[in-house]
Amino acid sequence: MKPATVLNIVVVAVLLMAPYWLNPYWVDVLNSIGLYAVLALSLNIILGYAGLFHMGHAAFFAMGTYTTAILNTQFGIPVLWLLPLSGLAAGAFAMIVARPIIHLRGDYLLIVTIGIVEIVRIALVNNVFGITGGANGIFGISRPHLFGHVIRTPHEFYYLIFAFAAATVLLFVRLENSRFGRALNYIREDDTAAEGSGIDTAHYKLVAFVLGAFWAGMAGNIFAAKMTIVSPESFTFWESVVMFTIVILGGSGNIRGVLLGAFLIIGLPEVFREFAGARMLFFGAAMVVMMIFRPKGILPPRARTYCLDFLPETPKGIGR
Amino acid sequence: MTTAPILRINELTKSFGGVMAVNDVTFDVAPGAIVGLIGPNGAGKTTVFNLITGNYRPDKGHIVFHGQSIVHLRTNKIVSLGIARTFQTIRLFQNMSVLENVLAGCHCRMQSGVLGAMFRLPGQKQEERRALQTAVEELDFVGLKAHLDLAARNLSYGNQRLLEIARALATKPRFLVLDEPAGGMNDNETQALVRLIVQIRDRGITVLLIEHDMNLVMRICEKLVVLEYGMMIAQGTPEEIQKDQRVIDAYLGVAEAEDEVF
C-alpha cells in the first residue's frame, strides 16, 4: 500500500472512533471543524480550483441557513428534507449575483463579493421581506430526524456532519479529477489561453460559483439544524474571512490542504484557549508570512496523475 | 482552384483610441492552403488574428468562416467551430503538465459535466480515455510525447511553441492560426517546424500564420498578405510579393530604421 492510502485509512479510523474518547465539548469542536471543512471545500471550488477571489461565501451559507430556518419554522417541513432545497436556494442566489460580476478582475471581484456579503447581512438585520426575524434572527428550528431517530446530542450530530463531509470529499475528489476540474484550473492559470483553447470561461466560472454556493447552502441546512437558532451575527464578513483563510493557508486547490486548514484554524484556537483572543491576530500575521514564504499554502495543489496503460504504446506506465 | 474560400475577411477595421490598428483589410484563404500574414512590427497582424479568434470585436467588416459569420461569436465558440490558435507571447498553463495542456484543447470536443464527474456516469470514463488518447497522439505528432509528465514551464522555449501547437490541434480544428510560431527557435527547430506545418496542412488543416522569418514564409506559404500601418498593401504568391515595389519599400524602411539603431 502507498503511504497516502495508509494515511487515509488511519485518518478515517481515528475520525470514526473519536467520539468514543471525547467528551461532548470536544465532539462539538469537531462538529464545527466538520462544518467549516465542508464550507471551505465548497469555497475551494471557486477560490482554489478556478482562482476566483471570492470573499462572500458567508452570503451563500446564510441563504441556505435561512431557507431552512424559515421553511422549517413557518411550514414545519422536516429539516433534512430541506437539505437540497437550501442548496438550491443558495445556488439560485449565486446564479443571480455572480453572473454580472464574474468577468471582474481578481481584486475587484474580491471587493464586490465583500460588498455582497455585507448587503446580505444588512438585509437580514433589517428583517427583509419581514421573514428573517431582524437582528434577533429565527429560533425554534426543529431537530432533524433520521430513520425515525432524533438527532440531538453532539455525538449524534458528529456522525451526521462527518457523513456529509465524507460524501463531500468523495464527490469533490472525483470532480477535481475530471474535465470540469481541469477546466477550472485552466481558467486559474490563464483565462485568455483557456478561452482560446475552446473553454467557455464565463460559463465555467458561473458553474463554479453556483456549485460552491449550492454546497455552502447545504452546509447551512445542517448548521441551522445543529444551532436551532440562527441570527445575522453568524454571517459577518469575518465568517467569510475564516473560510477564505482556511483555503489559502491550508492549500488552495488541494482537498487535503483544505481539510488540514479547517483542523488548524478552527481546532487550534480551542487547544490554546488562553490565547483565544489573539486568534485573529495570529491568522493575520500567518497570512502575511505564508504569502511571503509559502504562497501556495501548507499543502500546495499536486499535479493530477493519469493512467495511460490502456494506450497501445505508452511512454511510461503512469503520468507523474 | 474554384473551391469556396474557407475564411473570408472583408473590409475589416479596428481602432484603439483613435489609432487605426487594422484598416479596411480584405482577403480570402482557400481551404488546404498555407497563407502568411506579414508586415513590419506594429502593422496590425496580431490584431487581425485577435479579430479572427474573437478576442477583439471589429469596428466594421465581416469575417466569414465556412459560410458562417463569426464576428459576434465568443472565442470558445469560434474554437469549437474549428478555428484554433497559438499566441505570440506563449500562453501555456505553465504550472500544469504538458499532457494537461493538450487536454485543454480536447475540452471542447467533450461533453461530461459536474454530475457526470461526481457520479461517474456511463460514458464519462470512455470520454476521458478518448481525450487522453487524442492528447498523447497530438504530443506524438509534434514530438513531445516523451515530455508529457513535465510541467509546461520546464520545457525549452521552442518546445513550448510546439506544445501550443499540440494544444491547438487537440481542438480538432479545420483552420489553424499560428502567431510567430518560429519566434525564439534556433535553426534546427525552425527546420523541424517547417516540416510540421506542412504535415499539418497535409492533415487537411488550413494554416494562416504570422512570421518574421522571411525564409520560412517564402518557402512554405502559397499566398502572402502584406500589412503596413493596418492597411493591406499587397497580396499574392511569394514570387509576386518579392517583386512588389510597395512591399520592398515597406521592408527597406524597416531595414533603414534598424540600421540607425545598430
Added chain:
Amino acid sequence: MQLFLEQLTNGLAVGGIYALIALGYTMVYGVLKLINFAHGDLFTIGAYLGLTLLLSLGLTDHLGPLAGIAVLAAMVMGLVAVIGALLERVAYRPLRTSPRLSAVVSALGASIFFQNAVMLLYGARFRVFPHDLLPTTAITLFGVNIPVMRIILFATSLLLMAGLYAFVQKTRTGMAIRAAAIDQGAAKLMGIDVNRVIMYVFLIGPALGGVAGLMVGLYYGQINFTMGWVYGLKAFTAAILGGIGNIPGAMLGGLLLGVIEAMGATYISMAWKDAISFLVLILILIFRPTGILGERVADKV
C-alpha cells in the same frame, strides 16, 4: 429644502473624510496596482493614537484647543506614516514580484493583524473622546443650522487635499509619483527611484488616513477597533467612484459618496445606509470600473 441643505453639509463633511482615506488607496493602487486592505486599519490606528496622545500629553491644556489639536494631528500623521512605511517594508515589498493576488492576501492579513492588535491593546468596546475640547455651537446660514465642527472638519480636509494636490503637481517627488503611476517601467528607465516613490506613497497615504481617523474621533466622539473596516470600504468605494489611481478622482469620489450616503440615509432609509454605499460600489465596478475620471484601458491579449 432645509433638510436637504443640512444633509448636504453633513455629506460633504463626511465625504471630506472619505476623500482623505481614499487618497491613500488610490495612490497605492496607482503605483503598485494593489488594494491596500490594511489602509482602513491605519485610519483606526490614527484615531486610537490620537486619543492616547490627547489624554496623555495634555496638549490642549498647554496650547489651547485649536493649536493643541493641530500639533496632535501633526504627531498622528507622522506616527501613522511610519507605520505605513513599515507595513510596506514588511508585508508588500517581499511580494513585489509575486502574483498580484498574493499581495492582496498579504494586505488582507495585515488588515486582520492591525485590527486585532488594536482590539487587544485597547479593548473591544467603544472608546470615548473628551467631548469638551472643541466648540459644539452651530451657526445659521441661509436658515440652515451648521455645526462649527462640521465646517472645521470640511475645511481641514480641503486644506490637506489642496496641500497634497500642490505637492503632487508642483514638486519633483510629486512628478515622480505621477510618472510611476502611469508607467513604472518607463519611470525606472527615466532614472526615477521607484522604491523611493513607493516609500513616499506609503508615508503620505497613511498620514492622511491617520489624521482622518483623528478627525472622525473628534467629530463623532467615539471610536471602535472595527471602524476602519467600514470607513475603509467606503473610502475604497470613493476611490473607485472617482477612478482608481486618479488623485483628483479620489477627492471628487469621496465628496460625492459622502453626499450620496447622507441623501440615501435621509430620503431612503437610515438602516440601509451602508448597503447603499456597497451597492454603489458594486454597480460602478460592473458598469464603469474606470470610475468618473479614470481612463479606459484595453486588456492586451
